[in-house]
Amino acid sequence: MNQKVIAIDGPSASGKGTVAARVAAALGWAYLDSGALYRLTALYAKNQGIAWNNENEVAQLAASLPVEFIGQTILLNQQDVSQAIRAEHIGMGASAVAKLPAVRTALLQRQRDFLTHQGLVCDGRDMGSVVFPQAALKIFLTASPEIRAERRAKQLNIPLESAEFQHILADIQARDEADQNRSVAPLRQFPDAELLDTSDLSIEEAVKKVLDWYSKKSKTQV
Template sequence: MTGGVPADGPIPVIAIDGPTASGKGTVAARVARTLGWSVLDSGALYRLSALAALRRGVSDTDDQALADIARGLDIQFLGDKVLLDNDDVTEQLRHEHIGEMASRIAPLQPLRDALLERQRAFRQPPGLVCDGRDMGTVVFPDATLKIFLIADVDARAQRRYNQLIEKGFSANLGDLLTDLKARDQRDQNRSVAPLKPAHDAVVVDSSNLGVDQTVDCILAHWRNRI
């Protein structure tokens, strides 16, 4: 029994979806560590695709070229480090312009198709915690537990601002707020895999919760589910 799941049962998945800067990446990593499971930051795959495209001078509208890049990504996840072509790009992936480009290319169907199987390959024993925008609706529709993590946009902008300042990056709170609202609109209204909770998802509002409280809340839902 690992994480409360019989060893001979299907490989369980906890899917955590939500808007940009809702804290889902940090929370997913904590939940995975508590359960002893693998973790997938699906957004990293889109940011890696965006970074690789920028390095190669590929336009964010060239969907076939972007799909080819996604299929051929030479990436490694080593603990907290992310390598692209053997280059440590961990910090670069957090730059706002990379996140912005990732948001623009994410709706492109050829790119999404190219990344789909790479994401599903992360489902390995004893279990997987994944975060993104369509983990529970498209990538793992059979996930054992689906969480839709939300937070007020002002709270999310403040969190992102604090993260950037702590990492030594310059940031403007007003610009971040404007950017988040634009990303929300784009993610919610795109024709391909729009950001929305799965019909069987549990909605968790973390506007007034710390990371530990949010993790405890999700683990409580997991215990109730099993």
Template sequence: MNTSSTRIPVITIDGPTASGKGTIAHRVAEALGWVVLDSGALYRLTALAVQQQGVDPDDEIAVAQVAHDLDVAFQGDRVMLSGIDVASLIRQENIGNLASKIAAYPPLRCALLERQRAFRLAPGLVADGRDMGTVVFPDAPLKIFLEADVRARAERRCKQLKEKGFSANLMRLLEDMRERDARDRTRANAPLVAAPDAKTVDSSALSIDETVNVVLDYWSSLGFPAAQ
């Protein structure tokens, strides 16, 4: 990170899958008029490209090369991979599970690190993921660790999938989510963990608006304006 970019403020929002961090990050960024980074999308895009290209998902170097060569663009709600909108494809559970697996590969994380840091643009960035506050933006003035009960998260994901027209089984999602949580929290490289200076927010019983307000209140408590 260069000196000029480190002066651009960042709010990081880390947490387990389906904790709502993506939705919260977008809403906070909208309130502040900032850029948003969905880091998970980059790992999901890599997983999709690995699958589409027939790359061996166990070959860490080959997977990292796929990530290095990704032709990606974020255009509002559209996620473009080589000119094709794959926003719905990368949200499928099989892609999410593959993304969780390959996310443990050090060469892949290295390949995506600078690409993620390049999103740090004025007037500010809200970045969501699993290691935003611990690895990617350790100097962020506000770090949020968003938690939620695993069953509440599974129910949210089940609802999201059904609303998008995908079939979903709650018990299967719950099992997959527990396995993914364990994998994310115990991986050797950049495990899912709250940064020492992060503010932990449990969104299990909070609405989206309430959670967004908690984050904005933390931001304003640092002496910054809460919104545009």
């Protein structure tokens, strides 16, 4: 039995979060940014002085994250960390803690609890393969590393000719390498996932593509 879930997986800075949030809004469904949970875990561990490779202690933190999602605002210990978790070094921390099986286990049920009767659009690295394997629609959303770095730089108002831009590109490539080669739930496109390359697409075009795919899936499953 397929779950009323659209699972969007893909690499860092591919735009999957923006697309997923807009698809959820268009359908009136709940939205889950699973990457935020791993970033929150990394940030919480850093704040507690716990090394990202300390599996037992990081998993304990993950299981009891004092987090609240209020619209676009994310609170950790009642502090707004919506921007703090988007820092590049916290992104690398998220990749580090995501390698730890105990951490992934601690966050698995928390992610599944976001599913409501209306439906759920979620984005991450293993939404379709591990968290919601019965999702009605699975998508692997990607773009070239250079395009993803350009998008991130524009968000941060960083010139594309700068050393900072090269640092962003290197970070994205390093995170791709880490996510694709981890032993637990590595990032990859599975055979039952639709490929959506947004390198040459606007956000609106990508959202329309996802909604069209879901509409067609819904008709074939009736």
